[in-house]
Amino acid sequence: MKVGDRIRVKESVIVYHHPEHRGEPFDIKGLEGEIISFANEWQGKPISANLPIQVQFSKKFKAHLRETEIEVLS
Numbered sequence: 001m002k003v004g005d006r007i008r009v010k011e012s013v014i015v016y017h018h019p020e021h022r023g024e025p026f027d028i029k030g031l032e033g034e035i036i037s038f039a040n041e042w043q044g045k046p047i048s049a050n051l052p053i054q055v056q057f058s059k060k061f062k063a064h065l066r067e068t069e070i071e072v073l074s
Contacts, residue, residue, distance in 0.1 A: 001035060006073040007055060008032045013069055019060040032073065033057035039064070 001007075009028050018026040036056045039049040051064035 001053070001067065001072055003035055003037060005035045006032060007035060007070040008073055009065070009069060010071045011069045013063075013065065015063055017061075017063075019058075028057070028063065031057050033063075036062070 009031050012027050012029045014025045014027055016023060016025060018028070020026075033055040035053060037054045039047065039052045039054065041047060049064075051066055053065050053067060053070065054062060055065055055070070056062050
């Protein structure tokens with residue numbers, strides 16, 4: 001996986017910050033987006049983030065996910 005790859009959420013992931021469902025549980029399974037960054041380095045030092053992949057689904061909605069929760073689209 002790399003920045004710019006199109007992905008799909010393949011597992012059930014509940015978020016509470018979706019712009020159209022703010023404050024309510026919303027399952028993003030099946031949504032497609034684009035990888036915009038990886039959280040594996042901070043101030044030049046390696047880190048181990050729990051949710052290292054940042055994905056942009058729309059202009060107003062981004063989420064941090066695990067590698068096991070997404071699949072790359074070809």
